[in-house]
Amino acid sequence: MKKLICVLISALLVFSFSKAVCAAEESADKPENISASAYVLYCPQNGRVILSKNENERKKPASTTKLMTSLITLEYASRGNENVTFTEEMAAEGSSMYLEYGDTVKLSDLAAGMMMCSGNDAANAAAIAISGSKEKFSELMNSRARQIGMKNTHFVTPSGLDDDNHYSTAYDLALLMAEALKSSELAELISQKSATVNFIKPDNKHITYSNHNRLLSLCADCIGGKTGYTTAAGRCLVSAARKDNLTLICVTLDDKNDWNDHISLYNRGFSSYGCYKSADSGFVSKVPVAGGESDYVQVRGEKDCELVLPKNELDNIERRIILDSFLFAPVKQGEKVGEIEYTKNGKTLCRVNLTVQDGSEYKKADKGLFEFIKEIFADG
Numbered sequence: 001m002k003k004l005i006c007v008l009i010s011a012l013l014v015f016s017f018s019k020a021v022c023a024a025e026e027s028a029d030k031p032e033n034i035s036a037s038a039y040v041l042y043c044p045q046n047g048r049v050i051l052s053k054n055e056n057e058r059k060k061p062a063s064t065t066k067l068m069t070s071l072i073t074l075e076y077a078s079r080g081n082e083n084v085t086f087t088e089e090m091a092a093e094g095s096s097m098y099l100e101y102g103d104t105v106k107l108s109d110l111a112a113g114m115m116m117c118s119g120n121d122a123a124n125a126a127a128i129a130i131s132g133s134k135e136k137f138s139e140l141m142n143s144r145a146r147q148i149g150m151k152n153t154h155f156v157t158p159s160g161l162d163d164d165n166h167y168s169t170a171y172d173l174a175l176l177m178a179e180a181l182k183s184s185e186l187a188e189l190i191s192q193k194s195a196t197v198n199f200i201k202p203d204n205k206h207i208t209y210s211n212h213n214r215l216l217s218l219c220a221d222c223i224g225g226k227t228g229y230t231t232a233a234g235r236c237l238v239s240a241a242r243k244d245n246l247t248l249i250c251v252t253l254d255d256k257n258d259w260n261d262h263i264s265l266y267n268r269g270f271s272s273y274g275c276y277k278s279a280d281s282g283f284v285s286k287v288p289v290a291g292g293e294s295d296y297v298q299v300r301g302e303k304d305c306e307l308v309l310p311k312n313e314l315d316n317i318e319r320r321i322i323l324d325s326f327l328f329a330p331v332k333q334g335e336k337v338g339e340i341e342y343t344k345n346g347k348t349l350c351r352v353n354l355t356v357q358d359g360s361e362y363k364k365a366d367k368g369l370f371e372f373i374k375e376i377f378a379d380g
Helices: 002-028 062-077 107-117 120-131 134-148 170-182 184-190 258-272 369-379
Strands: 038-043 048-053 083-085 104-106 194-198 206-210 222-230 234-243 246-253 273-277 284-290 296-301 306-310 318-323 336-344 347-356
Touching: 038 170, 038 258, 048 170, 048 258, 062 107, 062 120, 062 134, 062 170, 062 184, 062 222, 062 234, 083 107, 083 120, 104 107, 107 120, 107 184, 107 194, 107 206, 120 134, 134 170, 170 184, 170 222, 170 234, 170 246, 184 222, 234 258, 246 258, 246 273, 258 273, 296 336, 306 347, 318 347
Parallel strands: none
Antiparallel strands: 038 048, 038 246, 083 104, 194 206, 222 234, 234 246, 273 306, 284 296, 296 347, 318 336, 336 347
């Protein structure tokens, strides 16, 4: 009897706790409570918008622009350690990493100045060092924007200072953040709460810059982002967060309550969605080869599969390996010979290619006596 009473009490406690959590989600995380004039909560793993408002409305992006400037800067820096000497034409108004005329730093350190303290001087210096002028650099920015799929974006300034023809959207900036996360250098940089720049000239100058992105401290799941502000643009914030293999990107534009709004949107996204991640890149199988120089070839999964679904749909996902019991030679290295398929309720969710790691050519048959004699007379 006592055992039964304990079970009933436990069940009631679980039910009460569940109600409290759901009530908190319903009251605190409703999209209508978000104060941004435009926002988007985006999942880069499946390319879907989870929540949004005016996500395709063109607006001033302010210093969130520097995500693009830094992305290009780090890509150019990776080709060689180009040093940049700060000149008068690189000077800029507004936020700064406090470069002085004659200072020399690595090109990559200018990205640190942009991402930490939103240095407009760093953005101008990188643009001019790479392209010769800010105008030429903006062509690079717009070209890259088109490649990423940013259809409602046009860049004019590398820093994000206001210009009537300088605009973007919440959705486009989410695509830009997704691209930034693919860059290991930029992803690492924006995740740091501070960064130290060791100047080349003067060689005794060392400055540690603090990251303006307070979300790194306010939100345990935040993995990076970029702030922005001008009087015309208002407060802008692009950020990313990761929890239990699920990555989300949040963008708010013209938002007086951006820190809290990002946290609210992340709470809503992570409470509603989950990520099923397979380990298919570790799948290995030896498959027999008929008529091949090798008796077997090794087959491996091409990648891991990431399925982002509502949490109540993560169960009962079916996994099926489609691979013949043997292969006919020749089998080429890199050739697709099968796949791993994930389905739910008969609907295909994801496919992972199974490819050959080591090929096998035809096995050359031993020559018979008549073939040997024929070759001798043919040579004569």
